[in-house]
Amino acid sequence: MKVITRLWRSSLGKKYLMALSGIALWVFVIGHLLGNLQVFLGPEKINGYAHFLKSQAGLLWGSRLGLLAMVVLHVASAISLSRQNRAARPIDYGAGAPPLAASYASRTMLMSGLIVAFFIVYHLLHYTLIVPAVNLQGVDFATYQRKLADNSETPDVYRMMIVGFRHPAVAASYVIAVGLLCLHLSHGLSSMFQSLGITRFSREGRDCFARGVGLLLFLGYCSIPISILLGFGKEVVK
Amino acid sequence: MATLNSNIPAGPLGQKWQKHKFNSKLINPANKRKHKIIVVGAGLAGGSASATLAELGYQVENFVFHDSPRRAHSIAAQGGINAAKNYQNDGDSVFRLFYDTIKGGDFRAREANVHRLAEVSVNIIDQCAAQGVPFAREYGGLLDNRSFGGAQVSRTFYARGQTGQQLLLGAYSALSRQIGLGAVTSRTHSEMLDLVVVDGHAKGIIVRNLKTGEITRHVGDAVVLATGGYGNVFNLSTYARGSNVTAIWRAYKRGACFANPCYTQIHPTCIPVSGDYQSKLTLMSESLRNDGRIWVPKKPGDRRSPQDIPELERDYYLERKYPSFGNLAPRDIASRAAKQVCDEGRGVGETGLGVYLDFSDAIQRLGEDKIRERYGNLFDIYHEITNESAYRTPMRIYPAVHYTMGGLWVDYNLMSNLPGLFVLGEANFSDHGANRLGASALMQGLADGYFVLPATIGNYLATQKPDQRPKTDHAAFKDAEHSTQSMVDRMLSMNGKRTAASFHKELGKILWDYCGMARTATGLKKALELLPELREEFWSNLRTPGNASEMNQSLEQAGRVADFIELGELLCLDALTREESCGGHFREEHQEDGECKRDDERFAHAAAWEFTGVGKTPVRNVEPLVYDEIKMATRSYK
Amino acid sequence: MKVRLKVWRQKNAESPGGFETYDTPDLNSNMSFLEMLDVVNEDLAGRGQEPIAFDHDCREGICGTCSLVINGKPHGPHRKVATCQTYMRSFKDGETIVVEPFRAKPFPLIRDLVVDRKSFDRIIQSGGFISVRTGSAPDANSTPVPKIHSDLAMDAAQCIGCGACVAACKNASAMLFVSAKVSHLGLLPQGQPERDRRVMAMVTTMDEEGFGSCTVTGSCEAVCPKAISLDFIARMNRDYGVALIKGEPRRNQASEGGA
Known part of the structure; x- marks a missing residue:
């Protein structure tokens, strides 16, 4: 804790906090994708995975709380730094040119980050807290249950995903949010090396890596709603 | 007539400096704290002097007209800095550096000063390397040298083409450390406009704050001027646009002698x-x-x-x-x-x-x-x-x-004929004679600031009691402030037709045409007719926009040009009087097959001019140059 | 050639400022940008108006005094040069050129195009040095420095302290300036004893002066007249992390000897 307060007291320290929490969130994003992609392996696989997670209450809640802490740290540092940054440049240039050499992603980090944060809230309401009003399909995902061998019930995640993404607006918002997330990562990941002072790889290499990772994650996440819109898993609906 | 006592210590040349340091007065640490020293300028000489004096325990107040003590024109020096380290094992020595410098200066520099310069050159490199100056190195990690300016040995240390910058940033970092510690008070945007002389001793300066226009009085036990050269008298030069003669010129007008102004390097x-x-x-x-x-x-x-x-x-x-x-x-x-x-x-x-x-x-x-x-x-x-x-x-x-080799006259202690006024670096006249060798300016600036002044200033301060330092309400301060203020007011109120820049251009053209690379008695006499006319027109037809109570760059420029015009007259007069050719001073009447012909019989001396009034002929004081160790010879490059 | 200037005029920090438009007299395309301003100023003075105040000194790209944001770019259109080395041939005849001061809270405006960059000096004063008393240095060759380190230190040490990095950064961050000094001294063996305290102290002062943080946009590097690399920022970040873990205090103690 003392380290965190020491870090919090300087701009460089906050960048460290952002980078470290960013790494944790990035790892989650990868894990989450790998979990989701199991949808293509059929209902048994993904439902089994969901059931496994649910059965490990300690692990589940530990990660949830940990992730929450990371999000809070990441967002709080970002907001604090942004305030400092805006205060440092109270008057803008009249010539109206965008900052030199700065990529679009680098200039929009706060905005892309905040939009993604709002989307996460929606996403949690949609699939984790399963609030019926937000799925736009007029159904209650809570009723999507399946029976296990011992006759107990467990959520049918496979069906929730298929039904959830069949609504074009839901799928579109998901694609946009994931796009922004990956844009965010394409700058965030390479900056992370910079903030932590890792100079081992060339800057071009770091940028390339970050953009590549961003693109792969984008393609991976988008493959699910797009496949569903194109008809994947429609047998569940009938 | 001013008294010029060079205070060169007795004894063999090689032992003078060591002996002098031993014989110099020490100030005990408790008393050092009480002495306050004013330093004007923060180039190599002023920056290094301020830092070192503060390290010794003196209270230092540093003034620069720039926005930061890191901007002085020392920063633009490219080539390098000489030092007699003999790291290359190519036969260099303190004596060889000394001899090359004296000869390069066409036997018009003071022997003892130049030898001291060569001695301390060695310490300068140590000091700068320890400060983190990134000198060029060989693969083995040791310092690299190159030969420069036609020297036959490789004794020049360098940091790419930016040696001046790196050395200046070294001095600036030492100065910054002392400012951070509170030992130096740094006043930026502060231009010295007059020297205050109390009972014959330099005791303070008058300063205009270039941001607010405020004119203030500052008192000290000694005043150190390290304000650079006056080459901008020619208008076009390799100097920074802001480089000016004002500080040393106004000291000259308060009684300090100006030596060899005609020695200019092209x-x-x-x-x-x-x-x-x-x-x-x-x-x-x-x-x-x-x-x-x-x-x-x-x-x-x-x-x-x-x-x-x-x-x-x-x-x-x-x-x-x-x-x-x-x-x-x-x-x-x-x-x-x-x-x-x-x-x-x-x-x-x-x-x-x-x-x-x-x-x-x-x-x-x-x-x-x-x-x-x-x-x-x-x-x-x-x-x-x-x-x-x-x-x-x-x-x-x-x-x-x-570059200008001339400047305020100083003795071996770097003190001018005005007690309490010390002059360092390019602003003084002491070490380069009639011509400066490449890579020697950086050496002199740092030698003066790091090693010479800190050792010699005690000789003066020991005679001064800090508790008897005059107050700023002393009549001399009032008088100096008043004359500064009235000059400012006059420049602003004339409302003539011509800007200071146009006068500067005209001045530069006169000097370049008649007192440039080759000078003749006829040309110099012509210049001495034109310059007073220019001065009179300046003081009747100047237009300075703006007012005095805010940043006013036109006003700053006008004050500097006014001084340059007066200096121009002295420069031409000195050139006319020195009826010989030596180094940077070439009189067409005195040549042998197109080469400089010195007249050692009549002119083996420094000419130190003493102010008698604007438009009046100044008094020419003479300090004979005595060579004990070496013989004067003719430079030939055929 | 002739150009039209849209110049920021402001009497002092307190009074409001705004753009004024001036049509220049006839220019030579070999003029430097600052010489063009000289000509405009002579013209203004001749017409009884106050000249435009701007900072300049050496006019050869090394003193770091000149500033100016020209058409939105600190130090003008070309990379690796300062305003004083920008020539009129880089502009088109009849072009409108917008000229503004460096904008950053830690660089308060003094007049027109002149800003006060003393915050940079205060950062250096807080730790940008190696503490060595005059006269106490060992022989220069007693501390060998690998050439590769010394060359890299020189790359960083070239910084001219102009502040263009701050002016270009959307966050007005001074990281490039501070990291250049931290890296210059941190790369040399002479700088090791104070390496941790230096970086802590300088970063603390940098924050206190009100500069923004680094979001790695790279604008600073793009406008730096000496092309100082963004990699030095990463280097400083690492040094800072190390110092922080070691528990280095945030600033140098003023009670330390020396005065």
């Missing part, structure tokens, strides 16, 4: 003037002459492009006149030769004031890549300024004012 390889609007001349490193050949067309008025002039119709005049040194002839000689051919109408470029520095032979011999490797960054600068590629067409170069 550097042969600068980019020529391209038009009337020009504000600044840019130096191209002397090293270019190692591979470039200098020539002009044989026929006057030949306007063909250089490629169209056949070999037979070219005059490689340096190679012709100085077969053994050729294109590497020393600065003063190469500059004068360029002027001669241009005077004959054979100059090149639109203005006819330029000569070619041609690399085509070298490119043929070594290949373009080799030339790019050696001089790439210089060719880039040249391209940036002229929009011409020196790989395709010869460079055009012309001499420009680069």
Whole structure:
């Protein structure tokens, strides 16, 4: 804790906090994708995975709380730094040119980050807290249950995903949010090396890596709603 | 008449400095804290002096007109800094550096000062390396050296082409440390406009804050001026635009003697003037002459492009006149030769004031890549300024004012004839005689600031009681502030027709035409007629926009130009009186086959001028130069 | 050639400022940008108006005094040069050129195009040095420095302290300036004893002066007249992390000897 307060007291320290929490969130994003992609392996696989997670209450809640802490740290540092940054440049240039050499992603980090944060809230309401009003399909995902061998019930995640993404607006918002997330990562990941002072790889290499990772994650996440819109898993609906 | 006592210690040359340090008075630490020293300027000399004096425990107040103590023009020095380290084992020694410097100065410098300079040169390198100056190194990790300015040994330490910058940032960091510790009070945007003399001793300065226009009084037990050279008297020079004579000029008007103002150095390889609007001349490193050949067309008025002039119709005049040194002839000689051919109408470029520095032979011999490797960054600068590629067409170069060897007279302790007034670096006259060698200016600035002044200032301070320091309400302070204020008011209220810049241009032209690279009695007399007229017109027809209570760059410039005009008169008078040629001072009447002809019988002395009033002839005091260890000789480069 | 200037004019920090438009007299395309301003100023003074205040000194790209944001770019259109080395041939005849001061809270405006960059000095004063008393240095060759380190230190040490990095950064961050000094001294063996305290102290002062943080946009590097690399920022970040873990205090103690 003392380290965190020491870090919090300087701009460089906050960048460290952002980078470290960013790494944790990035790892989650990868894990989450790998979990989701199991949808293509059929209902048994993904439902089994969901059931496994649910059965490990300690692990589940530990990660949830940990992730929450990371999000809070990441967002709080970002907001604090942004305030400092805006205060440092109270008057803008009249010539109206965008900052030199700065990529679009680098200039929009706060905005892309905040939009993604709002989307996460929606996403949690949609699939984790399963609030019926937000799925736009007029159904209650809570009723999507399946029976296990011992006759107990467990959520049918496979069906929730298929039904959830069949609504074009839901799928579109998901694609946009994931796009922004990956844009965010394409700058965030390479900056992370910079903030932590890792100079081992060339800057071009770091940028390339970050953009590549961003693109792969984008393609991976988008493959699910797009496949569903194109008809994947429609047998569940009938 | 001022009394000029050089205070050179007795004894053999090699032991003078050690002995003098031992005999110098010490101030005990408790008393050092009570002494306050005013330092004006934060270049190599002022920055290093302020830092070192503060380390010793004195209270220091540092003044610069810049926005930061890191901007002084020392920063622009490119080549390097000499030191007699003999790391190359090529036969260098303190005595050899001493002798080269004395000879390079055409036997017009003070022997004891120059020897001391060579001695402490060794400590300077140690000090700077310890501060983190990133000097060039060899693969083994030890310091690299190069030979520079025609020296036969490699004794020049360098940091790429930015040695001055790195040394200045070293001094600035030492100064910054003392400011951070509260030992130095740093006053930026503060221009010294007068020296306050109380009972014959320098005890303070009058300063104008360039941000607010406020004029304030500052008192100290001693005043140190490290305000640089006065080459901008010529308007166009390689100096920074802000470099000025004001601090030392106003000290001169308060009684400090100004020595050898006519010793000005003209550097042969600068980019020529391209038009009337020009504000600044840019130096191209002397090293270019190692591979470039200098020539002009044989026929006057030949306007063909250089490629169209056949070999037979070219005059490689340096190679012709100085077969053994050729294109590497020393600065003063190469500059004068360029002027001669241009005077004959054979100059090149639109203005006819330029000569070619041609690399085509070298490119043929070594290949373009080799030339790019050696001089790439210089060719880039040249391209940036002229929009011409020196790989395709010869460079055009012309001499420009680069350094001034003259300055306020000081004794061995670096104290002027006004007790309590110390003068360091280019602002004093002491070490370079009539011509400065390459890579020696940085050495002198740092020697004065780091090692000489801190050891000698005690001799004066020991005689002063800090509790008897005058207060700023003393009549002398009131008087000095009043005269500063009235000068400011006068400049602002005249409401004439001409700006200070236009006077500066005219002044520069007079000096360059009549007191430039080659001087004659007729020309100098003509200048001495024109300059008082210019001064009178300045004080009746000046227009200075704006007011005094805010930042007003026109006002700053007007004050500096006013001083330059007066200095111009003294410079010409000194040049007229010195009826000989030596180093940077070339009188056409005194030459032998186009070379300088010294008159050691009549002029083996420093001329220290004493102010008697504006427009009145100053008194010429003389300090004879006595050489105990060496014999005067003639410099020849044929 | 002639150009039209849209110049920021402001009498002092307190009074409001705004753009004024001036048509220049006839210019030569070989003029430097500052010489063009000289000509405009002579013209203004001749017509009884107050000249435009702007900072300049050496006019050869090394003193770091000149500033100016020209058409939105600190130090003008070309890379690796300062305003004083920008020539009129880089502009078109008849072009409108917008000229503004460096904008950043830690660089308060003094007049027109002149800003006060003393915050940079205060950062250096807080730790940008190696503490060595004059006269106490060992022989220069007693501490060998690998050439590769010394060359890299020189790359960083070239910084001219102009502040263009701050002016270009959307966050007005001074990281490039501070990291250049931290890296210059941190790369040399002479700088090791104070390496941790230096970086802590300088970063603390940098924050206190009100500069923004680094979001790695790279604008600073793009406008730096000496092309100082963004990699030095990463280097400083690492040094800072190390110092922080070691528990280095945030600032140098003023009670330390020396005065």
